[in-house]
Amino acid sequence: MQDKIILATSPSGPAAQQASWQRQLSNAIRDPAALCTRLGLPEAWLPGASAGHALFDICVPDAFIRRMAHSDPSDPLLRQVLPLGEETVTPSGFVTDPLAEADHQPAKGLIHKYAGRVLLIASPTCAVNCRYCFRRHFPYGDHAPSRAQWQEALDYLRADASLQEAIFSGGDPLAANDRQLAWLVGELAQIPHLKRLRIHTRLPVVIPDRVDDALLDWLESTRLQKVVVLHINHANEINQAVVDACARLKQAGATLLNQSVLLRGVNDSVSALAELSERLFDAGILPYYLHVLDPVQGAAHFDVTDEQARELLADLRNVLPGFLLPRLVREIPGEASKTPL
Numbered sequence: 001m002q003d004k005i006i007l008a009t010s011p012s013g014p015a016a017q018q019a020s021w022q023r024q025l026s027n028a029i030r031d032p033a034a035l036c037t038r039l040g041l042p043e044a045w046l047p048g049a050s051a052g053h054a055l056f057d058i059c060v061p062d063a064f065i066r067r068m069a070h071s072d073p074s075d076p077l078l079r080q081v082l083p084l085g086e087e088t089v090t091p092s093g094f095v096t097d098p099l100a101e102a103d104h105q106p107a108k109g110l111i112h113k114y115a116g117r118v119l120l121i122a123s124p125t126c127a128v129n130c131r132y133c134f135r136r137h138f139p140y141g142d143h144a145p146s147r148a149q150w151q152e153a154l155d156y157l158r159a160d161a162s163l164q165e166a167i168f169s170g171g172d173p174l175a176a177n178d179r180q181l182a183w184l185v186g187e188l189a190q191i192p193h194l195k196r197l198r199i200h201t202r203l204p205v206v207i208p209d210r211v212d213d214a215l216l217d218w219l220e221s222t223r224l225q226k227v228v229v230l231h232i233n234h235a236n237e238i239n240q241a242v243v244d245a246c247a248r249l250k251q252a253g254a255t256l257l258n259q260s261v262l263l264r265g266v267n268d269s270v271s272a273l274a275e276l277s278e279r280l281f282d283a284g285i286l287p288y289y290l291h292v293l294d295p296v297q298g299a300a301h302f303d304v305t306d307e308q309a310r311e312l313l314a315d316l317r318n319v320l321p322g323f324l325l326p327r328l329v330r331e332i333p334g335e336a337s338k339t340p341l
């Protein structure tokens with residue numbers, strides 16, 4: 001079992017003091033049999049689900065499950081979270097650190113890959129464990145700094161005047177509690193050369209109630225420009241609760257973008273990608289990146305070839321206006337930016 005932590009970073013008080021989103025996360029399904037039962041999957045799926053779960057814990061909150069079809073193993077949302085026996089297959093080229101992030105960690109909790117921006121692992125936990133995640137083997141236990149330990153990372157940011165943007169990543173940064181996030185954002189806002197705060201998150205999608213007053217308080221009040229990059233792979237993920245959560249984020253002054261991963265059996269068709277872009281725009285989100293799969297061990301069954309990816313994008317160009325077309329990219333370790341395909 002890899003060491004990714006699956007419990008939310010939550011206050012230590014009684015459940016009654018937890019926010020709604022924290023209770024929902026505490027109650028997420030973390031057992032393959034429970035997920036199969038909840039969705040009416042045939043028992044034949046259980047051995048594979050258990051084998052995948054042994055490599056990377058299952059974690060799915062009910063708010064996300066409610067958007068899945070019952071008794072349908074090919075449901076595009078379920079496919080993203082259901083462990084499979086295929087995860088035990090390890091073809092060559094699929095590795096535990098596909099983006100070589102271990103080479104770019106100048107301080108605990110910090111990853112510095114690109115000029116002008118730096119990434120902070122603001123939380124080691126997620127609200128959902130996506131089976132294709134390129135960080136499914138990330139040593140989160142080594143990157144959960146205390147406030148005192150954050151000082152080293154903050155000193156690094158203070159010392160480099162070329163940095164204009166701090167990026168909250170994880171895990172899912174919004175799995176951290178708001179007191180902690182407000183403190184960290186406050187520290188960043190005091191660094192004069194920082195202009196922007198970017199937040200990469202799936203939580204407003206998986207548990208829309210995460211966008212509550214406590215979150216909006218610190219988001220709205222910071223002097224930093226705010227960009228929230230959501231992670232949505234399929235149009236069915238966007239229900240009314242997600243639309244409402246996005247409206248609240250926009251009202252707090254955030255620019256909303258989306259990045260997706262091109263996933264076999266989930267969104268590898270022109271119709272799925274076109275509908276995703278349309279629904280994103282309806283929710284006030286601009287399609288930004290469509291990533292090809294990072295070759296992480298355990299996710300090879302999601303892979304779409306480069307040739308198929310390029311064909312899909314060419315066909316998508318014929319049905320969508322340019323501003324709804326995501327950029328098809330790959331991240332190559334050591335490159336100065338994402339590489340267009």
Ligand code: SF4
Nearest residue numbers: 126129130133171202
């Ligand atoms: S893709 Fe994002 S939300 Fe999903 S497991 Fe990875 S870090 Fe967490």
